[in-house]
Amino acid sequence: MEFNLNSTDAYASIRIKDFKWFVVARFIITFSIQMQSVIVGWQIYQLTHSALSLGMIGLAEAIPFLSISLFAGHVADVINRKKIILITNFIYFLCAIALLLVSTSHDFILTKYGASPIYFIIFITGLARGFMSPAQAAYAAQLVPRELFGNASTWNSLAWQTAEVTGPAVGGLIYGFSGVGSAYTLVFIMSGIAFLLFTFVTKKPLPERKAEESIKQSLSQGLKFVFKNQIILSAITLDMFAVFFGGAVSVLPIFADKVLNIGAKGLGFLRASSAVGEIIMSIVQAHYPLFKNAGRNLLFCVFGFGVSIILFALSRNFYLSIVLLFLGGMFDNVSVIIRATIIQLFTPDEMRGRVSAVNGIFIGSSNELGSFESGVAATLMGLVPSVIFGGSMTLIVVAAIRSFAPKLRKLKL
Numbered sequence: 001m002e003f004n005l006n007s008t009d010a011y012a013s014i015r016i017k018d019f020k021w022f023v024v025a026r027f028i029i030t031f032s033i034q035m036q037s038v039i040v041g042w043q044i045y046q047l048t049h050s051a052l053s054l055g056m057i058g059l060a061e062a063i064p065f066l067s068i069s070l071f072a073g074h075v076a077d078v079i080n081r082k083k084i085i086l087i088t089n090f091i092y093f094l095c096a097i098a099l100l101l102v103s104t105s106h107d108f109i110l111t112k113y114g115a116s117p118i119y120f121i122i123f124i125t126g127l128a129r130g131f132m133s134p135a136q137a138a139y140a141a142q143l144v145p146r147e148l149f150g151n152a153s154t155w156n157s158l159a160w161q162t163a164e165v166t167g168p169a170v171g172g173l174i175y176g177f178s179g180v181g182s183a184y185t186l187v188f189i190m191s192g193i194a195f196l197l198f199t200f201v202t203k204k205p206l207p208e209r210k211a212e213e214s215i216k217q218s219l220s221q222g223l224k225f226v227f228k229n230q231i232i233l234s235a236i237t238l239d240m241f242a243v244f245f246g247g248a249v250s251v252l253p254i255f256a257d258k259v260l261n262i263g264a265k266g267l268g269f270l271r272a273s274s275a276v277g278e279i280i281m282s283i284v285q286a287h288y289p290l291f292k293n294a295g296r297n298l299l300f301c302v303f304g305f306g307v308s309i310i311l312f313a314l315s316r317n318f319y320l321s322i323v324l325l326f327l328g329g330m331f332d333n334v335s336v337i338i339r340a341t342i343i344q345l346f347t348p349d350e351m352r353g354r355v356s357a358v359n360g361i362f363i364g365s366s367n368e369l370g371s372f373e374s375g376v377a378a379t380l381m382g383l384v385p386s387v388i389f390g391g392s393m394t395l396i397v398v399a400a401i402r403s404f405a406p407k408l409r410k411l412k413l
Contacts, residue, residue, distance in 0.1 A: 010287040013152040018201045019143040025197035026136065027159040029089055032190035033125075034167025036096065039175050039183045040118060043103065047115050060119045064126035065133075066361060072131040073357025074218045077350060081139035082203050088132035089195045095125050096188035104181045133360045138352035141344045142204040150291050150413060153340040157333060158282035165275040207349035222354025225347075232346055232355070234405035235298065235339045238397065240362040242302050242335070245393035251378050251386070258383065260318050273322045277329025278336075285337055295411030298338045299402055305331040306394030313387035341413060 014020045037057075044053050076084060102117050144152045175183040213221065226232055252270050256262050262270075290297045308328035315321045339359075347355045377386035402409055 010151070013144050013148045014155050016144055016148075019140070019152060019155075021197055021200040022140060022143055023155055023159045025194045025201070026156070027163050028190055028197065029092065029194035030160055030163035031167040031170075032096070032187045032194065033092070033129075034164055035171030035174075035183070035190070036099070036125075036187045038168040038171040039180065039187065040099070040122065042172070042175055043180055044115050044118060053115060056119065057122060060122045061126035061129065064123055065130040068127055068130035069134070069357045069361045070219050070222070070354070071215075073134040073222055073354035073360075074215060075131060076135040076138050076353025076356070077209070077218070078206070080203065080206060081135045081142070081353070082198070082201060084131055084135035085139060085198055086195065088128040088135070089191065089198055091128040092125060093188060093191040093195055095121050095128070096184060096191050100181065100184035100188060103184055134353045134356040137340075137343075137356035137359075139204065141347075141349070141352055142207075143201070146345070149344040150289055150337070150341045151286065153337045153344065154282055154286045154289070157337050157340070158279060158286070161275055161278045161282060161333070165272060165279065207352075209350045218354065222351060222358055225351055226355055226358045229346060230405055230407045231295075231411060232343060234401050234408040235342045236359050236362045238298065238302055238401050238408075239335055239339050241397040242305055242332075242394050243363065245390040245397070251383060254378070254383055255321075259316065260321060262318050266318060269322060270325060273325040274329035274332070277326040278333040281330040281333035282337070285334065290334055290338070291341065291413035294338050294342070294413040295408045298335055298411075299398055299409065301331040301334040301338075303395060303398045304328075305335070306391045306398065308391075309394065310388050310391035313384050313391065338413075342411070345413070 009015070014023060040057055044057060047053075098121050099118065102121070140152060140156060141149065171183055171187075174186060226236070256266050256270060260266060305328050308324045308331060312321055312324040312328070315324060343355060343359055344352075377389060380386070381389060
């Protein structure tokens with residue numbers, strides 16, 4: 001099946017007023033969330049000086065997100081998506097204020113209850129994120145015509161990646177120079193601005209559903225659709241296992257300390273290089289889309305990602321390691337944009353929320369479980385062998401998908 005997604009105008013989707021406001025608002029809310037993540041991390045570490053306590057932050061957000069995602073996808077298909085986005089954004093806003101109040105209460109709350117109030121607030125943001133993610137993905141598809149889905153996915157990815165890089169940097173700098181109160185103040189201001197910008201996006205009606213369904217039927221239909229569609233299932237499976245096995249981010253501090261001997265500053269460059277590669281590739285794809293042979297390009301780039309991870313594990317040169325992570329980020333960005341475009345194109349309008357939720361579970365769980373896998377593998381196999389193993393497993397997954405999913409391999413957008 002072929003779709004004509006190539007446009008001579010690299011800025012076609014963001015010339016649409018509603019989508020422009022949506023992308024700007026999404027950038028700002030993502031920026032504030034990323035700021036909050038690094039602030040909470042530093043704060044928890046200062047309170048507990050425990051690596052396990054740091055790991056509990058991710059768990060406190062991942063458990064509610066993953067447990068509510070399927071139901072949230074159903075909600076995004078039966079309740080106006082803009083309303084869901086505004087409500088969840090407002091909850092983030094309230095949680096940012098709560099973190100500020102807890103953190104500036106002259107240590108009364110934190111002294112009495114320890115880090116528990118912070119974990120509770122993060123648990124609430126995990127619930128909000130669980131509802132926000134499928135609603136945003138489904139709503140974005142309503143803001144642009146079908147022929148611009150690829151271009152829109154590119155700009156969405158660029159906004160997210162830029163926020164992912166700049167948010168933690170700004171949060172860490174403000175925390176370091178002005179303290180936790182100033183840092184959380186900026187978080188709630190930014191989330192308030194995002195809420196305001198989302199209100200500028202025109203309200204779109206829900207797509208008409210073909211039949212009345214119970215909640216149980218609705219949830220099962222979303223799962224059945226994904227598992228019966230070879231192209232969607234193989235695309236998200238490919239991404240899931242690539243992240244699960246190939247993610248070396250969680251062990252980068254050990255590489256920085258034990259392998260490359262570059263310290264904390266060098267670690268910052270390692271962490272940033274992958275994201276910078278993704279940002280640059282987003283800009284390149286906006287001008288030169290890689291949709292003509294989308295299936296082949298997707299498989300090639302995930303394969304390239306696996307190879308770059310293996311070579312990174314073997315590298316003992318700091319600059320070569322940066323280049324390899326940069327290339328890995330570029331390869332990963334191509335797969336992210338093609339996968340997002342595939343999901344938008346092959347999903348019926350009335351099922352976008354549920355399918356986006358299933359995709360979120362696949363990718364979200366692979367991030368969390370991938371970090372766990374990396375830690376366990378490094379403990380059992382040793383640091384370098386474990387990363388080589390992860391990259392090799394990524395290559396095996398690519399070969400398997402190529403063999404068992406011919407529709408994806410031949411896909412042209």
